[in-house]
Amino acid sequence: MSxxxxxxxxxxxxxxxxxxxxxxxxYRRGFAGDTFNTAWHFARHAPAGWQAAYLTGLGTxxxxxxxxxxxxxxxxxxxxxxxxxxxxxxxxxxxxxDGERSFSYWREMAAAxxxxxxxxxxxxxxxxxxxxxxxxxxLAILPKDDRDRLLRHLAAAKAGGKMVAFDPNxxxxxxxxxxxxxxxxxxxxxxxxxxxxxxxxERATFGDETSRETAARYRSVGVGEVVVKDGAxxxxxxxxxxxxxxxxxxxAEILDTTGAGDSFNAAYLAARLRGAGPVAATIAxxxxxxxxxxxxxxxxx
Numbered sequence: 001m002s003x004x005x006x007x008x009x010x011x012x013x014x015x016x017x018x019x020x021x022x023x024x025x026x027y028r029r030g031f032a033g034d035t036f037n038t039a040w041h042f043a044r045h046a047p048a049g050w051q052a053a054y055l056t057g058l059g060t061x062x063x064x065x066x067x068x069x070x071x072x073x074x075x076x077x078x079x080x081x082x083x084x085x086x087x088x089x090x091x092x093x094x095x096x097x098d099g100e101r102s103f104s105y106w107r108e109m110a111a112a113x114x115x116x117x118x119x120x121x122x123x124x125x126x127x128x129x130x131x132x133x134x135x136x137x138x139l140a141i142l143p144k145d146d147r148d149r150l151l152r153h154l155a156a157a158k159a160g161g162k163m164v165a166f167d168p169n170x171x172x173x174x175x176x177x178x179x180x181x182x183x184x185x186x187x188x189x190x191x192x193x194x195x196x197x198x199x200x201x202e203r204a205t206f207g208d209e210t211s212r213e214t215a216a217r218y219r220s221v222g223v224g225e226v227v228v229k230d231g232a233x234x235x236x237x238x239x240x241x242x243x244x245x246x247x248x249x250x251x252a253e254i255l256d257t258t259g260a261g262d263s264f265n266a267a268y269l270a271a272r273l274r275g276a277g278p279v280a281a282t283i284a285x286x287x288x289x290x291x292x293x294x295x296x297x298x299x300x301x
Contacts, residue, residue: 009046009273010080010129011039012055012150013138014112015067016105017091027093031070032299034169034262035135040299041266041288043075047274053077055125057111059087064111080125082118087111107141116146126153131163131273133265139184140174147184155191165269166192166223167261170201178205186221194272195223196265199230211236215243227268227282229261235286239278246282249290264289 013035022028036054043052054076058064060083067089071078090107107113116122126132132154139147158164168185175181182205189195195218202214211228215238218226225239234245268285276284 006049006051007130007273008051008053008077008128009039009042009131009133009269010053010055010125011035011042012115012132012134014090014107014110014115014141015054015056015071016107016110016112017063017067017089019091019093021094030299031067034137034167035133037262037299038133038167038266038269039076040074041263041292042270044301045267045270045284045288047270050130050270050273051075051077053080053125053129055080055082055115057082057084057087057113057115057117058089059083059111060085061088063089080128082111082115082121084111084114087114110141113141113143114146116142116150119149122149122153126157129157129162131165131269132157133165133167133269134188135167135169136181136185136188137169137171137174139188140171140181151187151191154188158191158193163194163269163273164192165194165196165265167196167198167265168201168205169198169261170205172205181205189218189223190221193224194269195226196261196268197226197228198261199228202228212238212243225272225278227278227285229264235282237278237282241278244279246279246286249283249286251290260289260292263292 015031015033015036018030018032019027039052039054058081068078090110092103092105095102154164166188170181197214199211199214202208208214214228215226215236219238228236232248234247236245264285267288268281271281271284
């Protein structure tokens with residue numbers, strides 16, 4: 001008897017090589033990136049019958065092969081990865097000073113920048129996917145033509161009744177100017193069914209004074225459901241049936257806030273795909289984020 005085919009959640013973006021301080025002048029190597037972190041957590045909290053996959057670009061070098069092995073070992077399907085001869089993953093280094101983190105990046109030649117350059121590859125990935133997730137960082141690293149190509153496929157997925165979830169995750173240093181960033185984020189929102197912005201980013205980029213303004217702006221361009229995250233404060237969830245402030249879950253301790261929002265997104269989306277309502281799914285997001293900040297790094301069990 002054949003096994004029933006599973007549904008596929010496809011996260012889209014860049015996974016980078018991470019170097020973090022290990023002491024005595026040594027660095028520890030890991031793999032991380034905003035949408036990849038969400039895929040990693042989704043794989044651990046996926047509803048029955050759902051599988052995580054990752055759409056990105058990688059090279060044919062040894063580090064890319066190790067990264068692919070890491071994906072597979074963590075339950076993330078790799079057939080959506082586009083392999084590019086002569087390319088390699090991007091890299092970033094974490095610096096610590098008085099407990100505060102800063103970052104240096106080397107991603108100019110990263111293979112992920114070409115994840116949407118092949119029309120045939122995108123057609124295959126989108127035909128096999130049932131829900132899709134991407135971020136503002138995904139958009140920012142792509143050339144404009146590739147960005148537009150990806151958005152066309154996401155629009156078709158939305159029109160076909162599939163979930164298309166978007167975290168604006170606005171990083172000004174990745175954009176040539178903020179006008180371009182705003183235009184890209186608005187275009188992405190139009191092709192999305194769910195949007196999960198962070199209020200601090202929205203206030204800085206769009207001048208919103210309240211979470212309600214942020215939610216209303218995204219809803220006005222056709223997003224069916226918006227969850228506005230606000231750090232340790234309550235999140236605002238707005239959907240066709242209502243609007244509600246959902247208090248955060250207080251963590252036992254806070255060691256590292258890296259990836260908290262990425263984990264929130266994973267738990268929220270997994271809960272929605274499981275059939276939970278918007279408020280219950282937002283509570284699930286808070287609960288996972290509260291656990292993640294109690295450990296070091298973005299990938300916390």
